[in-house]
Amino acid sequence: MNMFKWLRHLWIPCATVCALTCFGDAFAQVSYQVTDLGVPKNDNYSMIMSVNNEGWSEIMAGNFLPGQGDSLSGIPLNGRALINIDGHYADLGTLGGPNSWMNFGEINDLGQVVGDSETAVPDPNGEDICGFGTHLTCLPFLWQPFQMIALPTLGGNNGEASAVNNRGQIVGMAENGAVDSSCQPGTMNNRVQLPVLWENGRAHALPTVDKDPDGFAFWINDLGQAVGYSGNCSGPIHGIVWENRSASALPDLGTGGFGENINNRGQIVGTVGSADGSTQTGAIWQIVKGTGTAKLTAVLGLLPGDAAGIAFGNNDRGQVVGGEWDSNFYWSHAFIWQNGVMTDLNTLLPASSSLFATFAAKINSRGQIGGMAIVCSGPHQGEMHAFLATPVKQSRGESIAEAAPMCLESNFPGADAVKRLLKKSGPGGHLVR
Template sequence: MRRRSVVLLPATLSLLLTALVGSPLAAEAETRSAATTYTYVNLGWLGVPAGGPISEAWDVNASRQVVGNSSNDQNPAAHAFLWENGRLTALEAIYSTGENNATAINDLGHIAGYTHVSFYEPPHAFLRRDGRTTDLGTGWGSGSGSAAYDVNSNGVVVGTRFRSQGSPVRAVMWKKGKLRDLGTLGGSSDQKWSTEAEANAINDKGQVVGTALPSTGNPLHGFIWQDGRMTDLGSLGGGTEATVAQDINERTQITGWSQNAAGQTNAFVWEAGAMRDLGTLPGGTGSFGYGINESGQVVGRSRTSDSYYGAHAFLWKNGEMVDLNTVVTNLPPDVSLELANAINDDGVIVGQTCYYCDPGKTADPHAYMLIPNS
């Protein structure tokens, strides 16, 4: 379960309880306690020639280990990092002078992402465990590429691959050294740089979520894959923009984003065949769900104005979307939290501060962690 993640998660909702503990409506009708507040931690950036001052956090596990990448304006090549116990450590690419990106980390500390493997080849998906990085390959020959976006506690990895630069992207799974193509929702494409399917997250039950091409063609539809079968999740009512499933928990609650009947793309939670529109922050014209934990809390990004660049990180729980900028007790005055990628089961959130900032928010965009104060 990711941002990943993960994007993922990366990474907000105390929702849709099962019949054992009550209905969603009953849960939301309960008296709400005072809003949780958070302590902000700047995770910094990699102080290497090709790193910093920009960094992004993609995922966090139960031990508060965080993965992401660092880059800079002059050299946008990404360098993967692991943050733990207050220390940021660079993770080397398989090809020593190439770039890499860490997108997900499971509770065992296994890290997934993608890395350059040679000067001439596109990046390949990797899995890092016990200090060793393994090239997961592509299943195809020279010129093909792949990327990993999530890894579960069983070491199963999901992501994408492509046969050559510009060929359609396919959703795949790596399990016990074997690669499996997850198929599509019946569609295929002969267009360059198109997506036939991508797998964004996997839970410990082996359920995979992502987005795939239906037999009717574009737009892409969100899916859940289980027991060898890909199922369409539906949409919020719109039909001209893609639906993307971004993360899934062990209760088979899924978050992502979809166009609604009004034509606006909003974050959603899907459970038991029903998709719920999470809305936006005040003034917003769209939102995106990136991460979900076992309590059903969702984190993501919501626009806060008509401007595409006016966005704040949010937490959704108990039927309410909260601007995370308003509940951090020590947020520096020049920092704005733009997006939240992942949330662990203790409510720890990771993400990134702003690229295109609100007025007066001039700090460099950095990876951050929010720790609940209660």
């Protein structure tokens, strides 16, 4: 059957919600069945950025320099936005330029997808928001069967869409065209970037806090509550929760943070800088009902040997996933946090998968986890592949963590091969974004 006819057959007029009875609230699964989603022809990198409650995933795929696909400082050479539905792939295309991407992005339960795409028009200010070195304008997009459309900015040339809920509300970032006075001389991307909410095709700027000039909204739940950050040209300073278009700062440990995801119970996940400013770790907040504010409820800590981390996704059952990186700023371990316990996801993945998960981006209501993993053996060894892990009630046997403990080290180039820098997010704090 033609891919698009097949996809149209699956298109549903309203959101569907998966029953949460698959595994119960006790998280009884002892392992995961892993699907290697591979990479498109001629690519060496792919990653799931979002997985909806149907198990459909949004994937960014392309090429990095060898060994840089799992580096925080890695720069994509090319990229395309894809979706995968039960093993069927669709390339979402572009807005006229060579590349599309979703460094933040989502597929909702309706199959609507958001991200960013280059156009064929050079940026008049020489900016490179999409990050491919082409200096083409970069616009937020909404894709739904079977068309990609550009979303409006706030008067500037560029923007990125990061999430779409099941009501069709979209959040992200858009430029307003003004020069950002907080940028250092010589900064390439030097226009004001504001958090934005798109409703009914119109862009609405969301407020920042503490007179911060810039911001980004990363996620929005089905209640219209959104999270992200405000800050300056250098990066995040304050984590933010928006409710009814009003902003409230997320409490932190004094060195900054930001919210990355919010579920329909008002639980927010993201990252905070440590009190001494030396690192950052995953964090959880909870919206205080009726106040529009949130309280910090947990700081997740780190797995042994890791230098820093972020909680990137959570579901309505309170399961949290994310990733951590090592002292060389390479993604090192995907994790799942549940019942107050942090677990290396690789201890739950079978050795037969030959995939060592370095980052878990999202988890749906069925407990399925999507992210990226390094291939430990075989003809694709060293490539970064998108994976989908589905919980199963059966013994996993030997785990990939036990079978291939040196998998990551074999892929790393020398420590001096690439200069890696963290963005400074505020006084004493270093937050990667």
